[in-house]
Amino acid sequence: MFKLINKFNNLEISAAMPLLTMDFNVEKLKTSYWKIGIILDLRCQNKNFAGFMSETAGHYTYTNLYNWLILGESLDSVLPRLNDSTYSVVTDLVIATPILDGYVLHDVYNPSKYHGGSLNVTELGDWHRSSGLNITLTHSKFNRRANYHGMILRVLTVTQFKPNNTRLEDYLEDYSNKSIDLMSKFVYPLMQHLCDIFNFTMDLSTDFYWDEIAENGSHTGMMGMLNRGFADITGSPGAINQKRFPLGELVMPIWNFRTCFFFLSSPLRSTNELLQPFSTGSWYATGALTILIALILSISLAFEKIDHWIRQYGIALFSTICILCQQGSSVIPNFLTGRLVFLQLLFFSLLIFNYYSACIVSVRLNQPLDKINDSLNELAESNMDIAAERIVYYDYLLETSTDWEVQMLKEKRWSKMSDAKKYLPLEEGLKRITRGGFAYHCDPNRGYPLMEKLFTSEMICRLSEVHLYHPQGLGAWVGHHSPFREIARVGLAKINDMGLRKRQAIRWSARKPICVNVQQTVNSVTFTEIKAAIFLLLLGVMLSLIICLLENIIYNWNTKKRYERDN
Structure with missing residues (x-):
């Protein structure tokens, strides 16, 4: 030795x-x-x-x-x-x-x-x-050692909507209502594959909760039963966190899970939409060219024998502005010089006006959505109302999560709401989304099928998501020191490598509604978007009134002076 x-x-x-x-x-x-x-x-x-x-x-x-x-x-x-x-x-x-x-x-x-x-x-x-x-x-x-010769494998799953008169196996194979108890239905065929690979006999049972803490502090539900040795492996994927590790041992993640707040993003409203077609430099260049053309036109009008130089420059300036605004001109030059200037001015105004109009229409047809980041804090600070579907893990996540954004949502919005407003049935919550200004939390796999029925194509394109539970894996669990941990890990890894897990995930997951832009729609113009034009109109009216008042004062003063001089 x-x-x-x-x-x-x-x-x-x-x-x-x-x-x-x-x-x-x-x-x-x-x-x-x-x-x-x-x-x-x-x-x-x-x-x-x-x-x-x-x-x-x-x-x-x-x-x-x-x-x-x-x-x-x-x-x-x-x-x-x-x-x-x-x-x-x-x-x-x-x-x-x-x-x-x-x-x-x-x-x-x-x-x-x-x-x-x-x-x-x-x-x-x-x-x-x-x-x-x-x-x-x-x-x-x-x-x-892969042949277990029909050994009993106790699989415990979670079902919350199973009818009493339906066999558990038949319920887990029911594809017509796949969005109900979805995760358990997804895991069931994986457990069947696992039993086929290693020649197990599945003993299937169910519970109502994943993990519930009784008054005496003991754990009930699927994880509690697993911890006390009444089950060998979970038939529903469980959350992977520190509070679950004392109750069992993780085999491997098998299901990608997420939950979201859904809402409709509104088109982005701009207060300077009338100025957007041109950049600042373009506006300055257009203004400078307008003044230059007005000066050249005023010089050409000198040959038209206009009686006063002020009237000459005034006609040139106002004619230039009228032509640029596609309003025409009351003055038509008689000489070739003036007509050439007018012709160039007409071409310039045609190009500028058409380009400006096309840009305005293009902006209206392709308005970006006023989206917020995938941030619960931004959602909490928005003016949207919120509610949620009553699902077991929603309150659990709000209570246990250490994410600061989840805590901000809880403090700023959720804790201040009455219980009657916190929860809404799935269909009612999705219908409220269609009215706008409302965010509703649910499992995408339950929400997506109804959205395809309730939402229009335009609403689907405006649909936005803010994650409460970011995409992460939920795992299969076994009891501590379980003799099946390694064999389950090998079997599930083989199922994953063969593509069977992905196939089942695609089969049981709901498809996200597809945004199809069949036709372009133009939203109504709001007051915010045209207030610049209204401001210019009011400014022009006020300026006209002031000039009119001054003209009347000057006219009356001149008339009075002339009368006094004549008498």
């Missing part, structure tokens, strides 16, 4: 040979990150073997982190001394019994003693001093 330890040390493998006394602490063998090999020689005269084997079983030292080699006189002398209460398909235990010039090696495991499993002993190979090690059992561990 000392030579063996020296060989291990030479290979940089830590090795020790403790004495198996009554006070030997089995906790020294516990490991979480690396494998431990244990060599036990039952040929030694030690009465503590039975206690040691029982203690190692109680500390779960027969997982895939432990490799056992037990030396004995014969199989008949070794097998009765084993404690296989915590053996499973991942147990790596070899019994070596002597022959003439070597040892015969036997692979030993029990799929699950508490589920009616029996000890399986298979010849692994042999070792001879002359030829060395010869392994005849070459198949992988899981392939050669």
Whole structure:
């Protein structure tokens, strides 16, 4: 034995040979990150073997982190001394019994003693001093142990809408109402595939809750039953968080879950829509060209023998503005110079006016939506009313989430609402979305089918989402120290790699309504969008009144002066 330890040390493998006394602490063998090999020689005269084997079983030292080699006189002398209460398909235990010039090696495991499993002993190979090690059992561990021979696998699922007169199996296969108890219906075929792969017999049962805490502090529901050993694996995906880990062990995520607030985004209203077609530089250039053309036109009008220079420049300025605004002109030059200036002005105004009008129409047809970010805080600060479908995990998430945005929504909006306004039935909530100014929370897989029926194409294109529960995986769970954890992980990974999980996810998930822009629609012009034009109109009216008043004052003053001078 000392030579063996020296060989291990030479290979940089830590090795020790403790004495198996009554006070030997089995906790020294516990490991979480690396494998431990244990060599036990039952040929030694030690009465503590039975206690040691029982203690190692109680500390779960027969997982895939432990490799056992037990030396004995014969199989008949070794097998009765084993404690296989915590053996499973991942147990790596070899019994070596002597022959003439070597040892015969036997692979030993029990799929699950508490589920009616029996000890399986298979010849692994042999070792001879002359030829060395010869392994005849070459198949992988899981392939050669994959047949559970019809062992019962207790699957516990959650159903909240199952009729009493319907078999659980028939209800979970009902595709006509797939949005009800959707996640449980999705997992059921995966469990069927798992049982087919490893030859299990499924014992299916159901509960109403995922996890409920009773008055005495104990957990009920699916996770509570799993924790107390009444189920082997969950038939409904459960949330992956710290509060669930004391109740069971995660196998792997199998379902992508999310929930959202849905609402209709309004078209973005702009207060300077009349100025948007041109940039600031373009407006300055247009103004400068207008003044330049007016000056050139006024010079050309000098040949028209207009009686006063003020009238000459006034006619040029107002004619330029009228032509640019497509209002025509009351003055038509008689000379070629003036007519050429008028012709250039008409071409310039035609291009500017048509381009400006086309931009206005294009903006009206392609108005962007006034969307908010995928942020609960922005939703809480908006002026939209909110409500939610009454689902079990909504209040649970609001109470347990440490996300600051969830807490902001709860403090700013949800906690201030009365219970009567917090919850609405699914169809009523979606109908309120169509009226605008309302955000409704539900599971997309329940909401999408109804949206396709209730919403118009234009509403579907305006539909926006703000996640309360961002996309994340929900997992399959087994009990602590379950003998089925690794085999379930291998089976579900194989189901995933073969595409069966994705196929079921596509089959049971609801399709998001598709935005189809069949025709362009123009929304009504609001006061906010045309207030700049109204302001210009009122400014012009006020300026006209002021000028009219001044003209009347000047006219009356001149008339009075002329009258006094004549008299």
